[in-house]
Structure formats: structure tokens, C-alpha cells
Amino acid sequence: MSNTLKLIISIAIPLLVGGISGFFTDTGVGSWYQTINKPSWNPPGWIFGPVWTTLxxxxxxxxxxxxxxxxxxxxxxxxxxxxxxxxxxxxxWSFIFFNQQQIGWALVEIIAMWVFILLTIFAFANVSKTAAWLLVPYISWVSFATILTYTIWQLNK
Structure with a gap:
């Protein structure tokens, strides 16, 4: 398989996963998410699409x-x-948070996700330091999302 095809497949997989999970986000944001309590520092909704696409x-x-x-x-x-x-x-995470509206379970799930991102960074570093560094913005954003999820959970218990 050519490197060009590998690159296309590699980029398409996370974008496809993100696109499908975005479906769950869209259905929840349009109704339920607007009604729950959120912190004053909750980012505006328009920021999530560009950030996640880049990540x-x-x-x-x-x-x-x-x-x-x-x-x-x-x-x-x-x-x-x-x-x-x-x-x-x-x-x-999107399915649990937005579709199932289970903030507490979404918090548990995002913590597990954070751990696996960290493990992935270490594993990638054993193969390609550049690949590992490319995941640092991702774990940074998920760290923020974890704090946001925790705060939303606390505000809506």
C-alpha cells in the first residue's frame, strides 16, 4: 500500500469517527444541552467543530x-x-453525554479516554516522537473537556 493511501486512510478514520459522533452531539445540543447548567467559562458552541476537526x-x-x-x-x-x-x-463520550444524557457516566468514560490517550502518546513515542507530539493538543483539549464535564456534572446533580 502506498504511503499516500496510508495517509488518506489514517486521516479519514478519525474524521469518520468524529463525524458519526457529531451526529449524537447535534441531536443533544439542539435540545437537552441548552437546558442544563453550564459554567460561565463554557466555550461557545461554534468552537467545537473547528477544534475537533483539527484534532x-x-x-x-x-x-x-x-x-x-x-x-x-x-x-x-x-x-x-x-x-x-x-x-x-x-x-x-458523545453518545453517553449527549444522546444518553448521562453526565456522570460520561465523566467516567472521559477519564478512561484520557488515560488511553496518555498511553497512546507513550506508545507512539516509542515509534515516532513526532507522532507523540501531534497528540499533545488532543490530550490538552480532552483535559479541558474532562474538567468541563466534571463541572457540568456538579452543576446538574
């Missing part, structure tokens, strides 16, 4: 760098497996 592209490039790198098969398999797990967790 998904960066995640895809990071995945590509690991996939194409000549490295130990076990290191690559571990790194890409952890990446897949955190991506699945990324998908389910």
Missing part, C-alpha cells in the same frame, strides 16, 4: 507516522491498538 486531522497524521514507520511490529501493534481504543472511547 482529528492531527490524530490521523500521528497514526500515519506510526503506521508507515519502520519499527518493531510489537511496538507498532501496541501503539495502533491503544490508538484504536482511545478512538472508540472518543466516539462513545
Amino acid at each position: 482529528y486531522v492531527m490524530m490521523g497524521i500521528a497514526m500515519y507516522l506510526v503506521w508507515k514507520k519502520e519499527a518493531s511490529a510489537i511496538l507498532k501493534k501496541t501503539a495502533l491498538s491503544l490508538f484504536a481504543i482511545q478512538l472508540v472511547l472518543n466516539f462513545f
